[in-house]
Amino acid sequence: MTVKAMSAQRVFDGERFHIDAAVVWNDQTIVDIVPKSELSGTVPCTDFADKLIAPGFIDLQVNGGGDVMFNSDTSVEGIDMICRAHRKHGTAYLLPTLISASPQQMKQALLAAEQAIEGQVRGVLGVHLEGPWLNKNKKGAHDADKFYSPSVTQLEAFPWLNNGVNFVTLAAENMAPESLQWLRDHDVVVSCGHSNATSDSLPDSKLKLVNGFTHLFNAMSPLEGREPGVVGTALMTDHAWCSIIVDGIHVAPQNVHLAKRVKPDNKLLIVTDAMASVGSVTNRFVLDGEEISVQDGRLVNSQGALAGAHIGMDQSVANVIEWGFDEAEALRMASTYPALALNLSELGLIKPGYHAAATVLNSDYSAHAVMVDGEIL
Structure with a gap:
């Protein structure tokens, strides 16, 4: 298993927005959302700059x-x-x-x-x-x-x-x-x-x-x-x-x-x-x-x-x-x-313990990337 991260100007976890934050996951499970400045340099991170990361x-x-x-x-x-x-x-x-x-x-x-x-x-x-x-x-x-x-x-x-x-x-x-x-x-x-x-x-x-x-x-x-x-x-x-x-x-x-x-x-x-x-x-x-x-x-x-x-x-x-x-x-x-x-308790939020899924959006809300099962596609 490999710990990975993705970062952006805004991350919406399904409840609130995080500014200049990174989503960290291990294999197919969300571990945490942390400030970009606190992300370990040993964790490979895909930076989406000024994009918005939202639940998949x-x-x-x-x-x-x-x-x-x-x-x-x-x-x-x-x-x-x-x-x-x-x-x-x-x-x-x-x-x-x-x-x-x-x-x-x-x-x-x-x-x-x-x-x-x-x-x-x-x-x-x-x-x-x-x-x-x-x-x-x-x-x-x-x-x-x-x-x-x-x-x-x-x-x-x-x-x-x-x-x-x-x-x-x-x-x-x-x-x-x-x-x-x-x-x-x-x-x-x-x-x-x-x-x-x-x-x-x-x-x-x-x-x-x-x-x-x-x-x-x-x-x-x-x-x-x-x-x-x-x-x-x-x-x-x-x-x-x-x-x-x-x-x-x-x-x-x-x-x-x-x-x-x-x-x-x-x-x-x-x-x-x-x-x-x-x-x-x-x-x-x-x-x-x-x-x-x-x-x-x-x-x-x-x-x-x-x-x-x-x-x-x-x-x-x-x-x-x-x-x-x-x-x-x-x-x-x-x-x-x-x-x-659908009674899918592991999806719909970016929170620790949830499935590693996310949608990355441009400023006009058009799709930029999607993470499915812990893989950015």
Whole structure:
């Protein structure tokens, strides 16, 4: 094991800023944050000068990157390519996300994620199955022909990960209570999304089995005067976190501020919902036989409907800061809060005993470097 260090003008540990400081780690574990002037000359140090070191960004929803869609390449190599593409945008760790697919392809995705973790592919935390247990009335770019409501027996047939995060987005109103209970009993992170639920179809008995809500305001029944819908329910369910896309296209900045005012501390977090176009050469790809392309900064299908997002975590953080969010809070929304949402107690902070992970940012918040598993990449 080798003790190493990285230094910068500012280090944000997830709680407070340190000026002219160095992060010291041993192998894959943070040892301390010390003033640069007190760093031992025997410790090799990478100096990032006027940069900002923050806890490593964590993205819970990444459909693709670098011209690779997880749906099109459910392999270890595909996962590695996606992780590499998003590291260029400051993402240290992510969940490769499978858009509604067949049970066989879902099994392949789970097996590939397990193999990627066992093979120490840098940056993969597990897998996010976004569907196919969704509501056809809020399908977005998903193929509604693949939708169904799984039984416990069907859930038991999937090769769920033993060494990583199992995460599902589902329409809770369409799920049998016993299926929801099975997922929670087996430590699957359950997020309600692509849902057309009413308050009556999301009773407390189901809400208590839901950990969070996927891309708040998008693909969910809206808040109305006589019906809170999924949006209102998500905002008012204090135990549940909400992920949100902050590209300025999916959600108006005012609504991001509204959600921040309403949700308890640490319950609003950033996701990109990024597609293969992030880090792409062509800015276009195929999903379920349909071409998706970037048009005026929007990622749309042939009908002009939004089909995921064309943004990285670094630009997401820059956006919310530009919209008036506190810098520290914006950084936590991209790192600390996602770690809490996934119950990953070793990530999300730069503190002694935590995993050696960090994102290095330029003055405009664009990514400069990323440290994953104790290695600067």
